[in-house]
Amino acid sequence: MSSRPPRSSSPAGDRPPAGGDSPSIARQGKRTGERVIITALFTCAVLSVAVTVGIVAVLLVDTVSFFSQSGLVEFLTGTVWAPGAGAGEGGQYGMLPLLSGTLMIGVGSIVVGLPLGLLTAIYLSEYANPRVRGVLKPTLEILAGIPTVIVGFFALQFITPDLLRRIFGDDRVFIFNAAAGSIAVGLMILPIIASISEDAMRAVPSSLREAAFGLGASKRQVSLRVVVPAALSGISASVILAFSRAVGETMAVTIAAGNTPTMTWNYFESIQTLTASIAQTVRGEVAAGTVRYDALFALGMTLFLLTLVMNLVSARIVRRYRQVYS
Amino acid sequence: MTASAEVLAPSRLRRGASRTGFKIFVDAAFAALLFMGTIVGVIALATLIWTIFDQGWERLVADPAGFLSNYVSRLPARAGIRAALVGSAYLMVLTALFTFPVGVGAAIYLEEFAPRNRVTNFVEANIANLAGVPSVVYGLLGLGIFARFLRMGPSLLAGALTLTVMSLPVVIVAAREAIRAVPEGIRLGAYALGATKWQTVSRQVLPAAMPGTLTGTILALSRAIGETAPLLVIGLPIVIFSLPNDLRDPVSALPLLIFDWTSRPQPAFAAAAAAASIILLALLLAMNAVAIFLRNRYTIRW
């Protein structure tokens, strides 16, 4: 009894019958359909390069136009940012106040986010039982998913009036202040630091922990002296990434930290960041081709370069730490 | 040399025998510190949500139908989110339509077809970098190229394209991970039957990777929906009294409206902003719930 399936009734000349009598294994047809599809897929992948080219082109063109109308030196060293009215001529375009505002928020948010994020990461990685982790990790994800406008609203409506002003007093804390912005952004980057650091800590081989426990070390000592140092490159990468995110953050700082370009170090005062300046400008009417319009792109270029450098550094650190354990 | 009897006495094994009381205290304090540090984040989130509801709930339930169906107004009591809500919905649908095929296509190419060479490495590095570009810079891209150079103006199309470009890196990463998770044996089995590479990818690999891909895409979209900066920069209107009929029509968005209302001094607008935030959070919750449901129900357990 033959249990072999019968030969199919394929159309004549379509394909020689499989099996048996000298089947030809030569290429049947050119399969152009597949080539077309692969080309289409390739195009999708290359589109990402087009996006980068687009970003760089758009920023570059108008930045160059900006610098043809306003000085590069003033941009890099000037301490007053006061775009002129209307088309913007006659204004001063020194970006140092904006850069200082951005840095204040960046550093401030790290001061808030790093300790909290790191503590959370150590807790989740070394101390928490699976049930607690099962609750805490989604909570962190929710925190990360809150839109920045809403965090900004929270900063304006709660952090400043009910927290900062209550503690430090109405006369010291402005309605818009850098501290509120820092806390808001700090809350937003907390999940980044916590999540990436936790991954880095969990990647530390348990044999290292076991060796330390075996010597009689306590959990605290193992966490602080074995795990954290071993995961240090991952933790550093997460901090740089978080800082980069803080630098690029727009809405929360615009709402909470204010729109006053100034060279202050007082966190209770109102400031303006690079991003907030862009947001503020576009809310008004800006005619294309004017200095005020081009200034947007000069600021954008600054932001792009800052975050690009930080992301590259962070990626380099991540690559190095991945090699250590693989 | 034998150990002295003292060292081996049973009492030495009890907890604290060799650790001083101080050390035990430090250990416990550290654990408490960790727990408190973790809790701060939780408390902050809870406070945030409480603040939103405390300020917005009354406004919302006072006149829910009106809030949802009115357009904006100078009077906070009459202001509604209609244009913004519908605008966000349209933007989301369009962004999904653009992002999904391009993102999944790029992921398939990079995972299944791309040769291991410098070009591929460059494309991959490029995508990783794009994921870290601030959203406001994407807004500038949208402004300069879509709104102005391609003359789309502050329209639904320009907004959707800007959000698409911003979401692509995230979707590509999610899709690649899902494709990578499909075991090699599936591909080998298909090839051994005489399937071509595309037949294998399209009929076996991709369907198996679809739950993870969809989950990742929905999560990326839910992030895009909460974004304000790019839409602000390309100039989407806040004050608008009509719904879009055409891709080239201007369109508003919910986060934009929240931003505008938050920036106004009147407390009634703050309440309106909070109410709108509740709606936005509900939308996000729904999307995330769908994504998680998909992941739990349809992920293949190999």
Place this chain on the structure above:
Amino acid sequence: MTEERTQVSQDEDQREIRIANVVGDRAVEDRGPVEVVFRLDDVHVSYGSFLALRGVNLEISKNQITAFIGPSGCGKSTLIRCLNRMNDLIPGARVEGKIHYHGQDLYGDGVDPVEVRRRIGMVFQKPNPFPKSIYENIAFGPRVIGMRPDSMDELVERSLRGAALWDEVKDKLKQNALSLSGGQQQRLCIARAIAVAPDVILMDEPCSALDPMSTGRIEDLMEELKRDYTIVIVTHNMQQAARVSDRTAFFTAEAAPGTGDRTGLLVEFDQTDAIFTHPADQRTEDYVTGRFG
């Protein structure tokens, strides 16, 4: 040769007698002129600069079961994957020498690996059913190669019968294939392979991930399958080779002088009973009597 045997310990004698009995139990078939399906001429396989296999000369005959045996790392899997060009998928893989399939050069210009694989099927060590229904698993192959059967249902049934799986799954064709047991999954993979009406079925250690019961069932299945297909099987299990195959090829690996790299080579290829009861090469004898490997 028998004189050398007398030196062997009693345990080894017993084992040989067992093998000889098994081999002897199989009816000697009157084969007549045997058609050659594969002829390998001086085949070398390398991965990059590493030579995995050298100087292989053998013939695979139609409607027979040919077994590749030998210790790990001697190139058996490498060789079997050359027979359906699955080796092409490994970057840097290179085949020198000639592999003739029904007279055609398997690696010649103009030969399409996809067409090759439609005629030469493969069953893998770890069962790899698709995460779809049992029906869809079988139907996938015929669909993608463009078979248009008059009734797909019938084709599915015939394939499942051919793999001795029909009775167990006929009421649950729509169920997910991953819900089957390991042995059932492997038979499903066999059914999947025969659904595309191949000429040859290659099996790369098909039973090593299965329990003895399932292994036995698949070995029985092979006896039936060889009536319609030519079968080549790689196995670590000597007894399996002795039980099942008509011809056996014994491979080993030898270190190249200088480097530490071990290159596989074919030691002996003969009728199975010859390999197991009176091998020509000392290395073969050492392996089949269990002195090494």
